[in-house]
Amino acid sequence: MPPTPCSLCHSARALVKRPKTGQQVCKDCFFEVFETEVHNTIVDGAGIFKRGERVAIGASGGKDSTVLAHVLCLLNQRYDYGLDLFLLSIDEGITGYRDDSLETVKQNQVEYGLPLKILSYEDLYGWTMDRIVAQVGKRNNCTFCGVFRRQALDRGAAQLSVDHIVTGHNADDIAETVLMNIMRGDVARLSRCTAVTTQSEDTIKRSKPFKYAYEKEIVMYAYFKKLTYFSTECIYAPDAYRGHARVFLKDLEAIRPSAIIDIIHSGESFVLEQSVQKGMKAMQTCLRCGYMSSNDLCKACALLQGLEAGLDRSALRQGQENNLTVPEGHRTIPKFERITSGASTPTTPIALESIEKPLKAIAM
């Protein structure tokens, strides 16, 4: 049988069947279509970046953030975004997992020539995830890790005088989150979890340039580009609930690959009724550490309080009681200082460049 020609350039031999569209394409066209789709996500509407912005890439050493660092460096040059890029890594203190993946990030630092900042849970909270799991068990540890990581990334960004964090959350991650929010009846979060960029007053801007990138394509891209990344799953992540959403999504994808994008579009289409919006809590700052919070104590301070009190899983419930007095000898989180660089104030949005090759596959 003669080799199948690439359905985009029609000359080279097709080597890849795109998981997202089913198109058979050659390697070069796959790279180009993947990169162009990410560029389109970046420049869509008002665009997620401003020229001159200092941007931290949340770098875990895994496939998503490694591909993100690679593609952002490339697009920043190709389309002259004018961004100052940094790698920001959080060391959760997971022996045999994060210590190894951070070695990969250090390699990426050299390969991409980007400054790297590493911030650890140990330094910030006085607790590693190894110790937290030893105290609270494996079942709910992801709650601690997620809350602590979010705040650690914001603090790392503030220390780098960065106003914008980008993460490698991909289309599969977002579709899973939509499913989870629906299964929990938490529709109030649907529009936020599907937004490419989120920022409210006083929070550091966060974006997900891979919102429309399929996980399978990210893996393919990393493989064909021979990128250096760490590919082991977190040893403490049974996270049963997300796991069910993931399995369900993979089953749907196998039947109909567009299911991932369709679920994201469904999440985007939910509009909150005014009455629901009114019931949502306004943001304030944590009375203990100064971080953004919808309660007197932010979630991290509340969880830390439970840990310091020697509680196990009940640390999660204790956390919600918001007792403001710190018992003698208990650790607290340092005051959150927001340092604005001013670097992001020249606000010329990056315009949608004309794309040299018409790529039919990009329609989303």
Ligand SMILES: Nc1ncnc2c1ncn2[C@@H]1O[C@H](COP(=O)(O)OP(=O)(O)OP(=O)(O)O)[C@@H](O)[C@H]1O
């Ligand atoms: N320890 C960390 N330090 C910095 N950023 C992180 C860290 N963990 C996660 N992130 C950011 O959050 C994104 C989503 O994280 P998640 O835990 O879902 O990992 P993932 O889907 O396996 O991604 P990756 O392949 O990049 O590890 C990552 O792509 C990365 O940008």
